[in-house]
Amino acid sequence: MRPSIVLFGDSITEEAFGEGGWGAELANHYSRSADVVLRGYSGYNTRWAAMVVRRAVVLGAAAAPAPAAVTVCFGANDASLPDRASRHQHVPLHEYKSNLRAICDTLTATWPRVVVILITPPPVHDAARVRYQYGDGCSGLPERTNEAAGEYARACVDVAAERGLRAIDIWSKMQRFPGWESSFLRDGLHLTPCGNRLVFEEVVFALKDASLGLDALPADLPLFCEMDPNNPVKSFDE
Amino acid sequence: MRPSIVLFGDSITEEAFGEGGWGAELANHYSRSADVVLRGYSGYNTRWAAMVVRRAVVLGAAAAPAPAAVTVCFGANDASLPDRASRHQHVPLHEYKSNLRAICDTLTATWPRVVVILITPPPVHDAARVRYQYGDGCSGLPERTNEAAGEYARACVDVAAERGLRAIDIWSKMQRFPGWESSFLRDGLHLTPCGNRLVFEEVVFALKDASLGLDALPADLPLFCEMDPNNPVKSFDE
Structure with a gap:
């Protein structure tokens, strides 16, 4: 039975099977050795994610074997500014950290050997958020900023370190590339195929x-290229 | 618990999460309502598929609820010519039909309500198969032909009709478009993103x-756009 890799997160995860998406690439990478299971919930912050993690991830996988890994990517919505158009998604920084701890603890308590990988929110291009903004839309002010997203990204890395988990800091990694604002982000917040590629490679x-x-996970059923052309059926005897 | 849609087939299926792939698009389409499970085995014909269907599809899903649907796409390898470079993949037409019946019967006997969708092999561009051919490679003759693929496609449609199952005849549908040889096929056999799109739409x-x-399958957890901005947590009480 193949192991599974569950992707739990907000829209950065829910969209992961769209064009050039990092989830689809992951499923393609592990096409013969692991199942990639999508549990992305657009718009969700960690307050709501902590309320549903049991139902979305634990119960959803209850009948199947324990997942080998779960990626957890939240924070882009928590970091919405508390006095702007997406204020109802905002979660204060200290609560974000405690929600993230609760999510990780639920996963590791259920499956002691599961590999939990925290992914930070991506950077934000403030000017693009004014152009693409949500809600009433004509304030001329972005509802999310890169500065705020950065605080949540650092908090995410801190929680991973506290809990001894792996973290992927895409907020920092993306900003190392000149032109990250448009090459990695399509609307100042969500990922382009290029941004998806970076997340895929990091995961x-x-x-x-x-x-x-791939080297550690066995292929499910014999690979065609390893069959004996003179007696291919022999491969299925083993 | 979300229903699952299992994709069982040869390389046309194994590659379905590659660039623009029909499986990835399907997973994106059902991102909040169904799991798309990849069971693609490149190079396999129906002889080998019939030997492994229980292990690959039935046992793989044994612990989880019955899949809602299984797509079955084989024939491109069975239709390899018996005297050319891919002769060890060839399966005679009458055996192809009986293997396909056996695969479908296994699925419907295990899960009486499962929706089985047979997908024919795609058309073949003979000239491209000479340029991209497998094996010894310098015969100047294609190892697969469109004529042979067409016989297997018709046989596939016949088996679906016999068993009262749905069939998607991509061999015929693709050839209705002028320029199908290069717009739908990248090497005379495997699909381009455009060819993948046609399969996605048909599925x-x-x-x-x-x-x-989508209209018949409930979304997993409340959609953000349907939450009350003044009391979003209320959505999770129900």
């Missing part, structure tokens, strides 16, 4: 680091 | 026809 690296690389 | 149509459309 593959983290999984490999956790001994869940 | 979505077949699932909708089987009462498994």
